[in-house]
Amino acid sequence: MCIWQRLPNTLDFREMPTRNISLTREQDEFVDEIVKAGEYQNASEAVRDALRALQQRRKQDELKLELLRAQIGIGVSALDRGDAIELDDTEIEGYLGDLGARRTRRSRRKRAR
Secondary structure, three states: OOOOOOOOOOOOHHHOOOOOOOOOHHHHHHHHHHHHOOOOOOHHHHHHHHHHHHHHHHHHHHHHHHHHHHHHHHHHHHHHHOOOOOOOHHHHHHHHHHHHHHHHHHHHHHHHO
């Protein structure tokens, strides 16, 4: 015996706003290609997916920017406290190399645990 349940249609295309957009030839060909390959049922579906990916990337960029601002704040606070060292141009490369080596050793120790 098979029981079927009708699920609510959450994507009511009749209520979706429409928009005309202009694409480059390459973009148009790409949309045609992925629709023909069966990845999407139509061009609108492909464009909606691209917009969702753009929204996600923008959210990630916003979070990265927040983190960067927080790190800058930590650095500025350290400078204000006088917790800094001065390096001239010839010392920077060696100092950064030492930091990288220390970080690599720390990562290896954490993985070994």
